Amino acid sequence: MAVSDSVVLGAGVRVLKPDLVNLYGCTIGDETRIGPFVEIQAGATVGARCKIQSHCFICEGVRIGDEVFVGHGVMFTNDLWPRATDDEGHLLGADDWSLKATVIGNKASIGSGAVLLPVRIGEGALVAAGAVVTRDVADFAIVAGNPARIIGDVRKRRPNSTGRS
Structure with a gap:
Protein backbone atom coordinates (compact mmCIF):
# COMPACT_ATOMS: atom_id res chain seq x y z
CA MET A 1 0.00 0.00 0.00
CA ALA A 2 1.12 3.55 -0.57
CA VAL A 3 0.35 7.14 -1.45
CA SER A 4 0.49 7.21 -5.25
CA ASP A 5 2.10 10.02 -7.22
CA SER A 6 -1.37 10.55 -8.76
CA VAL A 7 -2.73 11.92 -5.45
CA VAL A 8 -3.18 15.69 -5.14
CA LEU A 9 -2.30 16.60 -1.55
CA GLY A 10 -3.14 20.02 -0.14
CA ALA A 11 -0.85 21.98 2.14
CA GLY A 12 -0.25 20.48 5.56
CA VAL A 13 -1.93 17.13 4.88
CA ARG A 14 -0.85 14.45 7.38
CA VAL A 15 -0.95 10.81 6.39
CA LEU A 16 -0.11 9.22 9.72
CA GLY A 35 -5.20 7.42 9.58
CA PRO A 36 -3.71 4.01 8.78
CA PHE A 37 -5.41 1.30 6.72
CA VAL A 38 -7.43 3.80 4.67
CA GLU A 39 -8.15 3.40 0.97
CA ILE A 40 -9.19 6.41 -1.08
CA GLN A 41 -9.82 5.62 -4.73
CA ALA A 42 -9.32 7.60 -7.92
CA GLY A 43 -11.94 10.29 -8.44
CA ALA A 44 -12.74 10.72 -4.73
CA THR A 45 -12.23 14.10 -3.07
CA VAL A 46 -11.73 14.94 0.59
CA GLY A 47 -12.01 18.57 1.69
CA ALA A 48 -9.84 20.69 3.97
CA ARG A 49 -9.36 20.10 7.70
CA CYS A 50 -11.02 16.67 7.69
CA LYS A 51 -10.19 13.72 9.91
CA ILE A 52 -10.34 10.33 8.22
CA GLN A 53 -9.89 7.66 10.90
CA SER A 54 -8.36 4.23 10.37
CA HIS A 55 -9.81 1.40 8.26
CA CYS A 56 -12.05 3.59 6.06
CA PHE A 57 -12.91 2.86 2.44
CA ILE A 58 -13.67 5.93 0.32
CA CYS A 59 -14.51 4.91 -3.23
CA GLU A 60 -14.72 6.65 -6.56
CA GLY A 61 -17.62 9.10 -6.69
CA VAL A 62 -17.38 10.22 -3.05
CA ARG A 63 -17.04 13.94 -2.38
CA ILE A 64 -16.36 14.91 1.21
CA GLY A 65 -16.71 18.59 2.18
CA ASP A 66 -14.54 20.62 4.53
CA GLU A 67 -14.15 19.95 8.27
CA VAL A 68 -15.75 16.51 8.09
CA PHE A 69 -15.08 13.73 10.61
CA VAL A 70 -15.12 10.16 9.27
CA GLY A 71 -14.89 7.59 12.07
CA HIS A 72 -13.05 4.28 12.13
CA GLY A 73 -14.15 1.64 9.65
CA VAL A 74 -16.63 3.75 7.66
CA MET A 75 -17.55 2.19 4.30
CA PHE A 76 -18.80 4.17 1.32
CA THR A 77 -20.45 2.52 -1.70
CA ASN A 78 -20.99 3.76 -5.25
CA ASP A 79 -23.14 1.11 -6.94
CA LEU A 80 -26.83 0.46 -6.27
CA TRP A 81 -26.90 -2.79 -8.25
CA PRO A 82 -23.60 -4.60 -7.60
CA ARG A 83 -23.12 -7.79 -9.60
CA ALA A 84 -20.11 -9.91 -10.55
CA THR A 85 -21.59 -11.29 -13.79
CA ASP A 86 -24.25 -10.57 -16.39
CA ASP A 87 -27.29 -12.77 -17.10
CA GLU A 88 -25.12 -15.13 -19.18
CA GLY A 89 -22.53 -15.58 -16.43
CA HIS A 90 -19.81 -13.39 -18.01
CA LEU A 91 -17.72 -11.28 -15.64
CA LEU A 92 -18.72 -7.63 -15.68
CA GLY A 93 -16.10 -4.99 -16.40
CA ALA A 94 -15.53 -1.33 -15.71
CA ASP A 95 -18.07 -0.25 -18.34
CA ASP A 96 -20.84 -2.54 -17.09
CA TRP A 97 -22.05 -0.56 -14.09
CA SER A 98 -23.32 2.90 -13.24
CA LEU A 99 -21.38 5.06 -10.79
CA LYS A 100 -23.58 6.72 -8.17
CA ALA A 101 -22.17 9.64 -6.19
CA THR A 102 -22.09 10.24 -2.45
CA VAL A 103 -21.74 13.83 -1.24
CA ILE A 104 -20.89 14.73 2.36
CA LEU A 117 -25.02 3.89 0.13
CA PRO A 118 -24.86 6.58 -2.58
CA VAL A 119 -26.55 9.45 -0.71
CA ARG A 120 -26.19 13.11 0.23
CA ILE A 121 -25.30 13.87 3.85
CA GLY A 122 -26.20 17.45 4.72
CA GLU A 123 -24.10 20.17 6.26
CA GLY A 124 -23.42 19.60 9.95
CA ALA A 125 -25.31 16.30 9.98
CA LEU A 126 -24.35 13.49 12.35
CA VAL A 127 -24.48 9.82 11.34
CA ALA A 128 -24.38 7.54 14.39
CA ALA A 129 -21.87 4.74 14.74
CA GLY A 130 -23.00 1.59 12.95
CA ALA A 144 -29.05 6.24 13.61
CA GLY A 145 -30.00 2.62 12.99
CA ASN A 146 -30.44 0.21 10.09
CA PRO A 147 -31.81 1.69 8.00
CA ALA A 148 -30.79 5.05 9.42
CA ARG A 149 -33.67 7.21 10.63
CA ILE A 150 -33.74 10.77 11.95
CA ILE A 151 -33.51 10.85 15.75
CA GLY A 152 -32.70 14.51 16.33
CA ASP A 153 -31.09 17.76 15.27
CA VAL A 154 -27.49 18.59 16.19
CA ARG A 155 -28.42 22.23 16.82
CA LYS A 156 -30.67 21.12 19.68
CA ARG A 157 -28.44 18.37 21.13
CA ARG A 158 -24.89 19.61 20.73
CA PRO A 159 -22.97 19.72 24.00
CA ASN A 160 -21.07 22.84 24.99
CA SER A 161 -18.02 22.90 22.71
CA THR A 162 -15.69 23.88 25.54
CA GLY A 163 -16.65 20.84 27.57
CA ARG A 164 -17.72 23.08 30.48
CA SER A 165 -21.26 23.26 31.85
Missing part, protein backbone atom coordinates in the same frame (compact mmCIF):
# COMPACT_ATOMS: atom_id res chain seq x y z
CA LYS A 17 1.25 5.93 8.32
CA PRO A 18 1.95 6.43 4.59
CA ASP A 19 3.13 2.83 4.24
CA LEU A 20 -0.24 1.59 5.57
CA VAL A 21 -2.65 3.43 3.25
CA ASN A 22 -3.77 3.01 -0.35
CA LEU A 23 -4.40 6.43 -1.89
CA TYR A 24 -4.51 6.84 -5.66
CA GLY A 25 -5.96 9.39 -8.09
CA CYS A 26 -7.78 11.27 -5.34
CA THR A 27 -7.63 14.83 -4.05
CA ILE A 28 -7.06 15.63 -0.37
CA GLY A 29 -7.64 19.17 0.96
CA ASP A 30 -5.38 21.30 3.14
CA GLU A 31 -4.60 20.20 6.72
CA THR A 32 -6.56 16.95 6.47
CA ARG A 33 -5.41 13.97 8.58
CA ILE A 34 -5.62 10.42 7.30
CA GLY A 105 -21.65 18.32 3.40
CA ASN A 106 -19.27 20.57 5.29
CA LYS A 107 -18.84 19.89 9.04
CA ALA A 108 -20.72 16.59 8.93
CA SER A 109 -19.66 13.69 11.17
CA ILE A 110 -19.86 10.02 10.25
CA GLY A 111 -19.62 7.63 13.21
CA SER A 112 -17.43 4.54 13.31
CA GLY A 113 -18.65 1.51 11.40
CA ALA A 114 -21.28 3.39 9.40
CA VAL A 115 -22.10 2.19 5.89
CA LEU A 116 -23.25 4.75 3.35
CA ALA A 131 -25.76 3.32 10.97
CA VAL A 132 -26.64 2.07 7.51
CA VAL A 133 -27.55 5.15 5.48
CA THR A 134 -29.85 4.34 2.56
CA ARG A 135 -31.42 7.78 2.02
CA ASP A 136 -30.30 11.39 1.94
CA VAL A 137 -29.77 13.07 5.32
CA ALA A 138 -30.90 16.68 5.82
CA ASP A 139 -28.62 19.45 7.06
CA PHE A 140 -28.02 19.17 10.84
CA ALA A 141 -30.02 15.92 11.18
CA ILE A 142 -28.89 13.16 13.52
CA VAL A 143 -29.52 9.69 12.09
Whole structure:
Protein backbone atom coordinates (compact mmCIF):
# COMPACT_ATOMS: atom_id res chain seq x y z
CA MET A 1 0.00 0.00 0.00
CA ALA A 2 1.12 3.55 -0.57
CA VAL A 3 0.35 7.14 -1.45
CA SER A 4 0.49 7.21 -5.25
CA ASP A 5 2.10 10.02 -7.22
CA SER A 6 -1.37 10.55 -8.76
CA VAL A 7 -2.73 11.92 -5.45
CA VAL A 8 -3.18 15.69 -5.14
CA LEU A 9 -2.30 16.60 -1.55
CA GLY A 10 -3.14 20.02 -0.14
CA ALA A 11 -0.85 21.98 2.14
CA GLY A 12 -0.25 20.48 5.56
CA VAL A 13 -1.93 17.13 4.88
CA ARG A 14 -0.85 14.45 7.38
CA VAL A 15 -0.95 10.81 6.39
CA LEU A 16 -0.11 9.22 9.72
CA LYS A 17 1.25 5.93 8.32
CA PRO A 18 1.95 6.43 4.59
CA ASP A 19 3.13 2.83 4.24
CA LEU A 20 -0.24 1.59 5.57
CA VAL A 21 -2.65 3.43 3.25
CA ASN A 22 -3.77 3.01 -0.35
CA LEU A 23 -4.40 6.43 -1.89
CA TYR A 24 -4.51 6.84 -5.66
CA GLY A 25 -5.96 9.39 -8.09
CA CYS A 26 -7.78 11.27 -5.34
CA THR A 27 -7.63 14.83 -4.05
CA ILE A 28 -7.06 15.63 -0.37
CA GLY A 29 -7.64 19.17 0.96
CA ASP A 30 -5.38 21.30 3.14
CA GLU A 31 -4.60 20.20 6.72
CA THR A 32 -6.56 16.95 6.47
CA ARG A 33 -5.41 13.97 8.58
CA ILE A 34 -5.62 10.42 7.30
CA GLY A 35 -5.20 7.42 9.58
CA PRO A 36 -3.71 4.01 8.78
CA PHE A 37 -5.41 1.30 6.72
CA VAL A 38 -7.43 3.80 4.67
CA GLU A 39 -8.15 3.40 0.97
CA ILE A 40 -9.19 6.41 -1.08
CA GLN A 41 -9.82 5.62 -4.73
CA ALA A 42 -9.32 7.60 -7.92
CA GLY A 43 -11.94 10.29 -8.44
CA ALA A 44 -12.74 10.72 -4.73
CA THR A 45 -12.23 14.10 -3.07
CA VAL A 46 -11.73 14.94 0.59
CA GLY A 47 -12.01 18.57 1.69
CA ALA A 48 -9.84 20.69 3.97
CA ARG A 49 -9.36 20.10 7.70
CA CYS A 50 -11.02 16.67 7.69
CA LYS A 51 -10.19 13.72 9.91
CA ILE A 52 -10.34 10.33 8.22
CA GLN A 53 -9.89 7.66 10.90
CA SER A 54 -8.36 4.23 10.37
CA HIS A 55 -9.81 1.40 8.26
CA CYS A 56 -12.05 3.59 6.06
CA PHE A 57 -12.91 2.86 2.44
CA ILE A 58 -13.67 5.93 0.32
CA CYS A 59 -14.51 4.91 -3.23
CA GLU A 60 -14.72 6.65 -6.56
CA GLY A 61 -17.62 9.10 -6.69
CA VAL A 62 -17.38 10.22 -3.05
CA ARG A 63 -17.04 13.94 -2.38
CA ILE A 64 -16.36 14.91 1.21
CA GLY A 65 -16.71 18.59 2.18
CA ASP A 66 -14.54 20.62 4.53
CA GLU A 67 -14.15 19.95 8.27
CA VAL A 68 -15.75 16.51 8.09
CA PHE A 69 -15.08 13.73 10.61
CA VAL A 70 -15.12 10.16 9.27
CA GLY A 71 -14.89 7.59 12.07
CA HIS A 72 -13.05 4.28 12.13
CA GLY A 73 -14.15 1.64 9.65
CA VAL A 74 -16.63 3.75 7.66
CA MET A 75 -17.55 2.19 4.30
CA PHE A 76 -18.80 4.17 1.32
CA THR A 77 -20.45 2.52 -1.70
CA ASN A 78 -20.99 3.76 -5.25
CA ASP A 79 -23.14 1.11 -6.94
CA LEU A 80 -26.83 0.46 -6.27
CA TRP A 81 -26.90 -2.79 -8.25
CA PRO A 82 -23.60 -4.60 -7.60
CA ARG A 83 -23.12 -7.79 -9.60
CA ALA A 84 -20.11 -9.91 -10.55
CA THR A 85 -21.59 -11.29 -13.79
CA ASP A 86 -24.25 -10.57 -16.39
CA ASP A 87 -27.29 -12.77 -17.10
CA GLU A 88 -25.12 -15.13 -19.18
CA GLY A 89 -22.53 -15.58 -16.43
CA HIS A 90 -19.81 -13.39 -18.01
CA LEU A 91 -17.72 -11.28 -15.64
CA LEU A 92 -18.72 -7.63 -15.68
CA GLY A 93 -16.10 -4.99 -16.40
CA ALA A 94 -15.53 -1.33 -15.71
CA ASP A 95 -18.07 -0.25 -18.34
CA ASP A 96 -20.84 -2.54 -17.09
CA TRP A 97 -22.05 -0.56 -14.09
CA SER A 98 -23.32 2.90 -13.24
CA LEU A 99 -21.38 5.06 -10.79
CA LYS A 100 -23.58 6.72 -8.17
CA ALA A 101 -22.17 9.64 -6.19
CA THR A 102 -22.09 10.24 -2.45
CA VAL A 103 -21.74 13.83 -1.24
CA ILE A 104 -20.89 14.73 2.36
CA GLY A 105 -21.65 18.32 3.40
CA ASN A 106 -19.27 20.57 5.29
CA LYS A 107 -18.84 19.89 9.04
CA ALA A 108 -20.72 16.59 8.93
CA SER A 109 -19.66 13.69 11.17
CA ILE A 110 -19.86 10.02 10.25
CA GLY A 111 -19.62 7.63 13.21
CA SER A 112 -17.43 4.54 13.31
CA GLY A 113 -18.65 1.51 11.40
CA ALA A 114 -21.28 3.39 9.40
CA VAL A 115 -22.10 2.19 5.89
CA LEU A 116 -23.25 4.75 3.35
CA LEU A 117 -25.02 3.89 0.13
CA PRO A 118 -24.86 6.58 -2.58
CA VAL A 119 -26.55 9.45 -0.71
CA ARG A 120 -26.19 13.11 0.23
CA ILE A 121 -25.30 13.87 3.85
CA GLY A 122 -26.20 17.45 4.72
CA GLU A 123 -24.10 20.17 6.26
CA GLY A 124 -23.42 19.60 9.95
CA ALA A 125 -25.31 16.30 9.98
CA LEU A 126 -24.35 13.49 12.35
CA VAL A 127 -24.48 9.82 11.34
CA ALA A 128 -24.38 7.54 14.39
CA ALA A 129 -21.87 4.74 14.74
CA GLY A 130 -23.00 1.59 12.95
CA ALA A 131 -25.76 3.32 10.97
CA VAL A 132 -26.64 2.07 7.51
CA VAL A 133 -27.55 5.15 5.48
CA THR A 134 -29.85 4.34 2.56
CA ARG A 135 -31.42 7.78 2.02
CA ASP A 136 -30.30 11.39 1.94
CA VAL A 137 -29.77 13.07 5.32
CA ALA A 138 -30.90 16.68 5.82
CA ASP A 139 -28.62 19.45 7.06
CA PHE A 140 -28.02 19.17 10.84
CA ALA A 141 -30.02 15.92 11.18
CA ILE A 142 -28.89 13.16 13.52
CA VAL A 143 -29.52 9.69 12.09
CA ALA A 144 -29.05 6.24 13.61
CA GLY A 145 -30.00 2.62 12.99
CA ASN A 146 -30.44 0.21 10.09
CA PRO A 147 -31.81 1.69 8.00
CA ALA A 148 -30.79 5.05 9.42
CA ARG A 149 -33.67 7.21 10.63
CA ILE A 150 -33.74 10.77 11.95
CA ILE A 151 -33.51 10.85 15.75
CA GLY A 152 -32.70 14.51 16.33
CA ASP A 153 -31.09 17.76 15.27
CA VAL A 154 -27.49 18.59 16.19
CA ARG A 155 -28.42 22.23 16.82
CA LYS A 156 -30.67 21.12 19.68
CA ARG A 157 -28.44 18.37 21.13
CA ARG A 158 -24.89 19.61 20.73
CA PRO A 159 -22.97 19.72 24.00
CA ASN A 160 -21.07 22.84 24.99
CA SER A 161 -18.02 22.90 22.71
CA THR A 162 -15.69 23.88 25.54
CA GLY A 163 -16.65 20.84 27.57
CA ARG A 164 -17.72 23.08 30.48
CA SER A 165 -21.26 23.26 31.85
